[in-house]
Amino acid sequence: MISDRFGNNTHGDVYDVHWSHLDIAIGYYAHSAAPAPRPVNLESILETATVLSEDFDYVRVDLYAPDNEVYFGKLTFTPGTGVLPFGPEKVDYEWGAIAHIDA
Numbered sequence: 001m002i003s004d005r006f007g008n009n010t011h012g013d014v015y016d017v018h019w020s021h022l023d024i025a026i027g028y029y030a031h032s033a034a035p036a037p038r039p040v041n042l043e044s045i046l047e048t049a050t051v052l053s054e055d056f057d058y059v060r061v062d063l064y065a066p067d068n069e070v071y072f073g074k075l076t077f078t079p080g081t082g083v084l085p086f087g088p089e090k091v092d093y094e095w096g097a098i099a100h101i102d103a
Contacts, residue, residue, distance in 0.1 A: 001013045001014070001015065001036065002026065002029065003032065003036070010029055011029055011030055011031060011032040012025065012026035012027060012029025012030070012031070013026075013031055013032050013035065013036065014026065015035075015036075017046055019035075019038040019039075019042060021035035023088075024086060024087065024088075024091050025085075025086060025087035025088070026084070026086060027080060027084045027085060027086075028085075039065050040068055041065055041068045041069070041070060044065075044070050045063055045065050045070055048061075048063060048070050048072075049061040049063060052072070052075065053075075056075075056077075058077070058098070059075050059076065059077055060075070060076040060077075060079050061075060062074045062075070062076060
């Protein structure tokens with residue numbers, strides 16, 4: 001989750017399906033000081049992402065969820081043009097290996 005992307009306080013945070021804040025860095029974005037609150041409509045968000053991604057080996061599904069609604073943003077097949085680093089390095093390697101399983 002990238003917050004305040006076009007502001008002066010941009011942060012990058014990764015959460016699992018249970019909304020646990022993971023110690024994974026997205027590119028060069030710093031983690032937020034505190035995790036974002038769990039969305040009230042998290043189940044709807046996850047269901048929507050699952051349906052939209054089911055035909056692809058890998059895709060990032062961008063959704064927006066204000067006011068307990070779910071809005072589609074875009075599907076992204078190569079975030080950061082495929083060179084955006086994730087950290088720690090172990091995660092970058094593991095996720096990259098997953099992307100190459102069927103390649």
